[in-house]
Amino acid sequence: MPVPARPGTRPTPDTDALVRARELRVGYDLPVCAPVDLTVHAGEVLAVIGANGTGKSTLLRTVVGQLEPLGGRLELLGAPPDERSAQVRSTVAQDLGDDAFFPALTVREHLLLTCYGHGVPAPGEVVEELVEEFGLVSRADALPSALSSGQRRRLLLAAALARPRSLLVLDEPEQRLDAGMRNHLTERLVEEREAGGAVLLATHDPAVVAGAATAVLLIGEDQVQPLDPAAGAAAIDAL
Numbered sequence: 001m002p003v004p005a006r007p008g009t010r011p012t013p014d015t016d017a018l019v020r021a022r023e024l025r026v027g028y029d030l031p032v033c034a035p036v037d038l039t040v041h042a043g044e045v046l047a048v049i050g051a052n053g054t055g056k057s058t059l060l061r062t063v064v065g066q067l068e069p070l071g072g073r074l075e076l077l078g079a080p081p082d083e084r085s086a087q088v089r090s091t092v093a094q095d096l097g098d099d100a101f102f103p104a105l106t107v108r109e110h111l112l113l114t115c116y117g118h119g120v121p122a123p124g125e126v127v128e129e130l131v132e133e134f135g136l137v138s139r140a141d142a143l144p145s146a147l148s149s150g151q152r153r154r155l156l157l158a159a160a161l162a163r164p165r166s167l168l169v170l171d172e173p174e175q176r177l178d179a180g181m182r183n184h185l186t187e188r189l190v191e192e193r194e195a196g197g198a199v200l201l202a203t204h205d206p207a208v209v210a211g212a213a214t215a216v217l218l219i220g221e222d223q224v225q226p227l228d229p230a231a232g233a234a235a236i237d238a239l
């Protein structure tokens with residue numbers, strides 16, 4: 001039986017790029033970085049790197065349709081991003097770091113809700129696997145307000161991975177994770193691409209870039225530079 005929460009279970013009609021940007025301008029009234037060209041295909045992990053405030057989160061929020069592009073061309077699943085479209089909601093899983101929890105729902109209930117919302121078969125099994133994988137067994141019945149910041153981050157990641165997806169968008173997923181969980185995150189991203197999923201992430205973690213990325217984009221005010229993963233990891237160390 002296929003594992004329901006694994007990627008690639010909802011193929012997109014566009015078998016080509018899941019994300020394609022050309023001369024994309026992102027920002028708030030004014031662009032925050034140089035124009036961005038990027039493409040993300042199935043089986044790829046594109047890591048967006050750059051110093052604090054260079055526009056990584058802004059780029060990700062624009063790609064998923066939370067912010068309007070200021071210029072250039074941007075396609076998500078072959079069309080301008082629309083976070084309300086059924087195709088985007090069923091295909092794109094995201095963890096943009098917002099601590100947006102239901103205060104009265106436990107860890108387990110959050111994950112079950114995600115599974116029910118996305119029609120995941122055998123939700124109980126999937127949730128117990130994720131709770132175990134993300135080290136939340138002893139906190140499964142805890143409310144978000146009773147979790148540590150790292151445990152809340154683990155819950156956000158588990159929720160993104162609880163649902164079917166073809167594209168995973170993550171904003172600094174390594175934040176607040178301990179070393180063991182950061183290693184696990186790297187392995188999970190590799191697993192994601194090897195299963196045919198695509199990942200677009202912003203990160204400051206050279207180990208995640210070296211271990212999981214297939215391509216890197218270094219974001220700057222004057223230039224956006226494509227790098228290979230080894231050069232990307234070195235560039236993070238030099239920021």
Ligand SMILES: Nc1ncnc2c1ncn2[C@@H]1O[C@H](COP(=O)(O)OP(=O)(O)OP(=O)(O)O)[C@@H](O)[C@H]1O
Nearest residue numbers: 028032050051052053054055056057058059172202
């Ligand atoms: N809602 C907003 N309105 C106006 N400016 C904003 C807003 N959010 C962020 N900015 C500014 O846009 C620029 C890019 O911010 P962004 O959060 O995209 O950077 P980042 O590369 O993700 O940074 P970090 O590595 O610190 O997370 C920064 O100068 C930031 O102050």
